Amino acid sequence: MNDEINYVESSAARRNRHRESLEHLWQKELVFLKQLFDKNIPLAPMDLIKFHDYVYLHCSSFVHNPSVRSQDPGKDLYGGLTLYLNSRLQEISKGMENIADDKDLVVEYVGHWKKYWKACEELDRGCRYLNQNWVKRERFEGHDYIHEIYRMAMIRWKEVVFSPIDRALVTAITLILRHKATEQSKLLVYQVLQSIVELYANDERQEVSVPSKLNNVFTEEVVGFYKSETLAEFQRIILSNTYTHFKHFLKYWCLAMPEINDGVQFRGFVKRHLALQLKNAIAKSLGGKEYVEAILKFRRSPLARAMRDHKNLVAVIDEVCSDTLNKMDQKVEPIRLLVIYSNELMTNKSVGDILEELKQIVEVVEFINEKDKFIQKYWRALRARQIKEISVWDGNESTMISLLTKKFGVDLTYTLKNQLDDLEKSRTKVGQFQNYMDSMGVRLCFDFRLKYFKNRGLDANFNLILPEELRIAVEQFKMFHTEYEKSKRKVVFHHGLSSGEIICNLGQSTKILEVSTLQMSILLLFNEKESFTEEELKDRLGTPMDILQPALEFWKSTSFLICSGTSVAVNTNFTSKKRRLNFNKVANGTKTRRIDEKEDSVLQLKRKKQTDAAIVRIMKKHKELEHPQLISNVVEELRYLFIPNVAFIKERIADLINKEYVMRCGRSTYRYIQ
Structure with missing residues (x-):
């Protein structure tokens, strides 16, 4: 019997100690609550961290005590906060019950609301642990009357402050707007309407949407005023560089006005503003790194972060990036x-x-x-x-x-x-070739660095009769390829892509020159005799003059070759402080244009085939489609390759109709021909 009494006393003692510890934490938390709600002073970052720590300790106190339910400490804190807010709000409500003047009522309401709202925002941040753990668990267990701290605070304001004066406040708003309100009065009315929107959005009963609640309570004139002022406020914030509360306001604006997220007017304004921002950012970029950083910084700007929860507004940012990168009239591609x-x-x-x-x-x-x-x-x-x-x-x-x-x-x-x-x-092929050369006992007089790639069809080669020194290596590799590799694939040495180094002894100096194969071939010819005419060089090399001429002009411009009448010769008096010179950079505008033209034609042909294949796949799947549906499906399927324009798709459809893959049924319907 005595043992049982001792056990009961010990359990009670533990519960008492638990309550005392919670009371001790509450007194510490109360200091911060008074700072927020009595003194209206925001918490400094370190104070916010301290408050968060107290909330964490409060929620997790004695969770292993068998006599205390693990959720009870959080319940104690939630109850304490609710009672504290009720006490503060009852004082505010008493002060406004007997105000008869419309403007005085609005002024008093807005004054208290602004202070309360800011304090509740801070309180909600400090109670993050309570929201994400205790509140979430309670709601999961079916306790729908439990809410996150900010919403709970809004519900308390609505019940204690707003509900007793709601009719008087609605009347005051209507009368102030009806009697040519001043700008100051309009601002006060708009702030009251903002608070009412938040109260409706956080109401416990959500069967009726916020826009419907506004339309049910206020006249068309008041609702129109709220919407026009919201548009003006929205534009003002977008144009400013401060977006501190924009995420919060945007949340409740969109609940009251879905057109912010879905309408053309709001998105159009955002798009114009963002396009100018990105254009200015890109204009300051000096190279690729700065260009990329400008775009990504723009995508992660404070404004972009503030709009992150609203998909349609965020999509505008990507639209601006896409439009900017794909403009046709850009200075830099x-x-x-x-x-x-x-x-x-x-x-x-x-x-x-x-x-x-x-x-x-x-x-x-x-x-x-x-x-x-x-x-x-x-x-x-x-x-x-x-x-x-x-x-x-x-x-x-x-x-x-x-x-x-x-x-x-x-x-x-x-x-x-x-x-x-x-x-x-x-690399494997080069190793095999070297073994082949060793087995054949062939020794080249130069370092032959081979690259063996498949021809992708984009490179325009040109004829070149290689000097004897280079020809041996080429012939040996062709023999290796056909005999040792047993391959019937034709080997082509690409003179435009090939390059090398050559040592030139000029009078008293020796230079190492980095040159193209064509340049090297020109210089090696001067081992045979001192000078050539341009026609002789053309004949000896077998190269078209439009390819040879730029190379010769480059040598002349560097004074490495000198002209004497119609002949050219090596300048043995050529001087340079550098021993190694990179001459493999001959500008050939004609060649570049040809490459670009060929690349464009190859790409265009490839796109035609890809578009044809996409159309056939889509038509085979759907059997019959309207013209707009087919166009949109083709664009969607090809968007990871390229974005085809409508005229191009129409051209490919017409071609497939001629080839009898698709047939036209009526004016705008296509059918797949099986």
């Missing part, structure tokens, strides 16, 4: 800029520094309509790096291709993957 930036990273950056920047490039590429064009130009730059052996690390190249593939799919990036595979096969 984004695709070219991104490829150059990628090339700089691949040739200069170490392994650890590059990943985030590559991710950023891919993020920007997502906004480009002609993604296939970017891939084509990136492939050309990738192959150039492989030929020149200037990539810092093959792993970086593989990482970029993986990022692009993950984002846009294998169909778009397979050429890049194939190019990496070609490089691995090339």
Whole structure:
């Protein structure tokens, strides 16, 4: 019997200690509550952290005590906060019950509301742990009368302060607006309406939407005033650089006015403002890195973060990025800029520094309509790096291709993957060729660095009769390829892409020249005799004059070759402070234009085939489609490759009709022909 009494006393003692500890924490929390609600002083960051810690301790106190339910400490805090707010609000309500003047009532209401709202915002931040743990668990268990602290505070204001004076307040608002209100009066009325919208949005009963509640309570004139003022306020905040409370206001504005999120007027204003912001940011960028950073900084701006919970408004940001990157009249082509930036990273950056920047490039590429064009130009730059052996690390190249593939799919990036595979096969082939040369007892008089790639059909080659020194290596490789490899595939040495180094002895100096194969062939001819006419060089090399001429003009401009009448000769008195000179940079506008034209024609042909295939797949699936549906389906299917315009799709449909894959039924319907 005595043992049982002792146990009961011990349990009671534990409960008492538990209550005392909670009371001790409440007194500490009360200091911060008084600062917020009595003194109206926001909590400093460190004070907010302290308050949050007290809330955490309060909610988790003695959770392992078998005599205390784990949710009870949180219930104690929630109850204490509710009683505290009720006490404060009852004092406010008593002060407003007997105000007869409409304007005085509005002024008094707004004054108390602004202080209370700011204090509740701070309180809600400090009670984050209570909201995310205790409140969430209570609601999960079916206790729907429990709410997050901010909503609970709004409900308490509505019941204690607003409900006793709601009719008087509604009448005051209507009369003030009806009698030519001053700007100050309009501002006060708008602030009252804002508070009412928040109260309706946080009401316990949500069967009726906020716009319906407004229309049921207020006249059309008052609702129209609220909407026009909201538009003006919305524009003011967008144009400002301060978005501190924009996320909060936007939440309740959109509940009262769905047109903010869905309407053309609001989105159009946001789009115009953002387009100007992005244009100014891009104008300040000096290169690819700054260009990418400007776009991503714009996408993650404070304004963008404030609109994050509203999909249609956030979509405007992406629309602006897409419109800006795909404009036709830009000074710098984004695709070219991104490829150059990628090339700089691949040739200069170490392994650890590059990943985030590559991710950023891919993020920007997502906004480009002609993604296939970017891939084509990136492939050309990738192959150039492989030929020149200037990539810092093959792993970086593989990482970029993986990022692009993950984002846009294998169909778009397979050429890049194939190019990496070609490089691995090339290295194997070079090793086999060297073994072949050793077995044949052949020794070349120069370092022959072979790159063995498949021809992707974009490179225009030109005729060139190689000097004897180079011809031996070419012939040996062709023999190796046909005899040792047993391959019937034709091997073509690409003179425009090939390059090398040559040592020139000029009088008293020796220079190492980095040159193209054509340049090297020109110089090697001067081992045979001192001078040639341009026609003689053309005949000896078998190269068209429009290809040879730019190379000769470059040599002349550097004074490495000198003219004497109709002949050219090596300038033995050529001087330069550098021992190694890079001359492999002859500008050939004609050649560049030809490459661009061929790339465009190849890309256009590829797009025709891709569009035809997409149309056939879609029609085979649906059997019959209206014209608008077919157009939208084709655009959707091809958007990760490129964005085709309607005229192009119509052209491909017409071609498929002629080829009897599709038939027209009526004016705007198509049927698949099986």
